[in-house]
Amino acid sequence: MIDSPRTAVSNPPTQSMISNLGPGDLVRRSATERLPPPERQLTPVAKLIDVSKCIGCKACQSACVEWNDTTPAIGENVGVYTNPHDLTENMFTLMRFTEWVNPETDNLEWLIRKDGCMHCADPGCLKACPAPGAIVQYSNGIVDFIHENCIGCGYCIKGCPFNIPRISKTDRRAYKCTLCSDRVAVGQGPACAKACPTQAIVFGTKEDMKKHAAGRIEDLKSRGYDKAGLYDPPGVGGTHVMYVLHHNDKPGIYADLPENPRISPLVQSWKGVTKYIGLAAMGLMAVGSVVHGVFARPNRVSEEEERHAEDLVEGRPVPPPPPGQPR
Amino acid sequence: MTNAWTDIKNTDLVVVMGGNAAEAHPCGFKWVTEAKAHRGARLIVVDPRYTRTASVADFYAPIRQGSDIAFLMGVIRWCMENDKVQWEYTKAFTNAAYIVKEGFGYQDGLFTGYDPEKRDYDRTSWDYEIDEDGYAVTDPTLQHPRCVWNLLKQHVDVYTPEMVERICGTPKEKFLKVAQMIGECSSPTKTMTSMYALGWTQHSHGAQNIRGMAMLQLILGNIGVRGGGMNALRGHSNIQGLTDLGLMSHLLTGYLNMPTEKETDFETYMKSRQFKPLRPGQTSYWQNYRKFMVSFQKAMWGDAATAGNDWAYDYIPKLDVPSYDVLRMFELMNDGRVNGYICQGFNPVLAFPNRGKIVAGLSKLKFLVTMDPLETETARFWENHGEFNDVDTKSIQTEVIQLPTTCFAEEEGSLTNSGRWLQWHWAAGTPPGEAQHDTWIMAQIFLRMRELYRKEGGAFPDPILNLSWEYHDPTEPEPEELAKEINGRALRDLTDPNDPSKVLVPAGKQVVNFSQLRDDGSTMSGCWIYSGCFNEAGNNMARRDNHDPDETGAYLGWTFAWPLNRRTLYNRASCDTQGRPWDPSRKLLEWDGAKWTGYDVPDIAPNAKPEEVGPFIMNQEGVSRLFARGMMRDGPFPAHMEPFESPVPNVFNPKMRGNPVARIFQNDVAQFGTSEEFPYAATSYRLTEHFHYWTKHNRVNAALQPEFFVELSEELAAEKGITPGGWVRVWSKRGSVKAKAVVTKRIRPLHCDGRVVHVIGIPLHWGFVGAAKKGFGPNSLSPFVGEANIETPGYKAFLVNIEPSTAPAGVVA
Secondary structure, eight states: OSSSOSSSSOOOOOSSSSSSGGGGGEEETTTTTTOOOOSSSSOOOOEEEETTTOOEEEEEEHHHHHHHHHOOOOOOOSSOOOOSSSOBBSSSSSEEEEEETTTTTOOOEEEEEEEOOOBBBBBBHHHHSTTSSSSEEETTOEEEOGGGGGOOOHHHHHHHOOOOOOEEEEOOOOOOOOOHHHHHHTOOOOOHHHHOTOOEEEEHHHHHHHHHHHHHHHHHHTTTTTTTTEEEEOOOOOOOHHHHHEETGGGGGSSSOOOOOOOOHHHHHHHHHHHHHHHHHHHHHHHTTGGGGSSOOOOOOOOOHHHHHHHHHOOOOOOOOTOOOOO | SSSSGGGGOOOOEEEEOOOOHHOOOTTHHHHHHHHHHHHEEEEEEEEEETTTGGOOOOOOEETTTTHHHHHHHHHHHHHHHTTTOOHHHHHHGGGGGBBBBBTOOEETTETEEEEETTEEOOOSSBOOBTTTTSBBBBBBSSSSBBBBBHHHHHHHTTTHHHHHHHHHHOOHHOOOOOOHHHHGGGSSOOOOOEEEEEHHSSTHHHHHHHHHHHOOOOOOOOOTTOOOSSEEEOSSTTHHHHHHOOOOTTBBBGGBOOBTTTTTTTHHHTTTTTTOOOTTTTGGGGHHHHHHHHHHHHHHHHOOGGGGGGGGGGGSOOOOOOOOOOHHHHHHHHTTTTOOOEEEEOOOHHHOOHHHHHHHHTTTTTTTEEEEEOOOOHHHHEEEGGGGGGEEEGOOEEEEEEEEEEOOGGSSSEEEEEEEEEEEOOSOOOOTTTTTHHHHHHHOOOHHHHHHHHHOOOOOOOHHHTTOOSSTTTTTHHHHHHHHHOEEEESSOEEETTTTEEEEEOEEESSSSGGOSSSSSSSEOOOOTTTTSTTEEGGGOOOOOOOOOOOSSSTTTSSSEETTTOOOTGGGGGGTTOOOOOSSOOOEEEEESSSSSESOOOOSOTTTTTTSOOSTTTTTTTTBBBSSSSSSOOOOOOOOOOOOSOSSSOOTTOOOOOOOOOOOOOHHHOOOOOTOOOOEEEEEEEOOOOOOGGGGGOOHHHHOOOSSEEEHHHHHHHHHHHOOOEEEEEEEEEEEEEEEEEEETTTOEEEETTTEEOOOEEEEEOOSSSSSSOOGGGGGTOOOOOOOTTBBBSSEEEEEEEEEEETTTOOOO
């Protein structure tokens, strides 16, 4: 009996599965000191995004919206194909389009990268999160947000080396790709992978995905992409969403994919109660840009979020809105 | 498609030209990624824009829209010059060796026989020399100066790489790289597939674009083989079905022709359709035309169609013009000669060219009936939407009746895909509100019309009163009933001609397929090419067996492909003259000494000896045609023609505008712009985020590409002071639109004949109804001109001007 789906293409299994991603499958829980050890070790899973096979059709975005029942706004055209223009609480994944002229060949390459949560083995969001149980990691590698525990402080964004989570303007909670944990739990792969017409997005065990990537890289090398490779950055312990890149030596050309992502040392060193102090300090300092340089990303924490962090440190209650509000 | 979507995985080289498969056919494009991933296939894209297909291509070459013929003739020339020809195939399976009559010629962009007054050719010189037995004369050595091969060599000689660059703007070295990659596929063990779509069909010379590639594929030996073929990617899920079932004004079903008024009786009609073989021993399958025609007439009028009345031949309308295509219908509307219009599943206000003329025509109607599952601009053409539909509502007297229909997911039936597969589907939901199936609506209209004719008579009520209408529920024919009628059945016991005591098909039973149809009134079939889809074995379109022995991609147990469940047309040509597969690793068929066997249904009589019977059985010659005789209005070979609105003159004949035989209505001539006034070359297309105009009603699709835009190069933007995401105005001689500007490296200026040609891309989707933002589309600008042979509008190449602008009134910038 398998414990997780091996592909996103097939229909749901007719036999029951071991995994249901319950509390007994947690390996990490935000702001939780003594988490009991998991009841079992699930096979690590991964989503592999082969950028070289992607045709930028946005079926993944569409499937994500449909499955998660979000309502992205009908925005405006600002001169690019990337729509919406950034990840939002209603758009957990986004095709980012980059027009890049290869200096070696002088040929244009239209690089299309599906952006979204990377499901880091060492998740910076979870480490930065001050709300107990708002961010969890399952033993199969999925990092999930438990929205009813979220206090909307935005520190997950600070902790994320990929700048992924977004705070809802209506319910003040953080949202991101769940790797379709609700689908994976019942034996189906992520909605985006299921919808992908060219199987540029595939899903299975992390081991299988690495093998699949090796074959793809070989094919790309036969087409002259000498630097083709797998993006599975060690700085965050590897990721459960990986890319096959034709130019793996230059991840930055793919809409600023970080070359060597890692969690801020500040977030990394926080422990226990000091975490909250550290967070508040980080927030305050960030306002003054004193340690701005330690963050790979621009500071996106609003003043209101800083105030909430201060409240937290000083023991005042933080008012999260009730769950279930429309996003 | 000659082949099937699933067959594309078998190819070595995919050429996407005249299409944009990854964006417009993303699901089918998966077979390209399969071929790339598992066979190491290469992908070439030739397009004015660097498209999303180009983003996954191995090689991209730019081309000026409308100049594809020059490019393709250039590749043929290069292959001939560099011996990249599959010689055995070319000699045996094409008409290369056929000798053309004296008197045929080509000069200054025109073939012999041109009459500028009629805008037509006298095509009598475009034919073979015929011997005293009625057979075409050939020279298998290819030495005769007037054999097709030598005439072709002469015809393409002018299309040098330099000339291709001059006409198409494709840099010479890029052209040569494409030619080399294509040339490799002349090997019998390497195949190339051509995937094309509306980028080739929607030109005044669209059919010749496609012929150009078909000829190239023939000399490379790539027709009839796995991973080869001419693969038309149809723009709707059932547009193949539309043409198959004859929803063209000049066609009946199964590509039988609508009679003309000169063909006053059945024998006159049949006389030009005898289709005797032009070479000894050839099949010339259209010899069976009469069987299919009579069976069609029996399906239409049943017992009222008798031998005595020429199978009710007089009931069939006769054309007084070549066709009543949509362009002509709107011309007649504008002339006040068409007063009512039933618009079924069609949104001409956005989908047809020169929107101003379309709206003017609709405004003159007495009544307009729309049948659509969605709200359309056409049904609302009379509503004023500010700049987006600036009409004077009060002055429009047209009565509009909207009949809501069901959509595909709310009904049962079959859709014919690009690969000719008739795929049955079942209803997944119940129709909302007052929506009704199209069949119900048509039945209601018919029954009421028939009643009126019964009561009131009329000039000629017989065709209506006698129309066969044998349905279980006359008010709503069932999809299965209609499918069975299309398949056909025996009306009397069909006996074996060699043994009359043996009954092959008892009266009332479904025929197995069209081979059982007869011309004596004993069979009926609504559409002969579909025969076999629903026989006594059941509904073959509903089959879902996905076994694929040896993974050939044929899937013979999956649905039903016309004709006869054949997956690859001309598949006998996958073998050499001895009947052995050209590529044993990609066998489709082979001759076992007594019969044809293999993975597909043979496209030849099963016992036809390979040395004797040619593979192209639909042609009188038994071979394919590099020289099309008089079968196309605009030439037996493709010759470079410019669009009617072109940024450069025709290098071969500067006075020639567009396709010299394309039909132009007098009123439209004044609405053609010149490159002085309108210097930029525009083209139109749809985006992968959208499906035509339908997805305007879906918030998700609308969010993924939210606003109408045009695309232009960084160079043109700099010249005009246009900023990315800023508003621009784009206008042609026929209209003006406002759009956001997408300034991109994906479009670069082309250098054609000493001029810089800037390309402007104009996507379609937006209108003034639905969930999406209001916007314009390309057809406010596009010209009112059709393809010379088939009248498909030319949306892909026209002239515009552009300037920075402000938001349309009512839009927050």
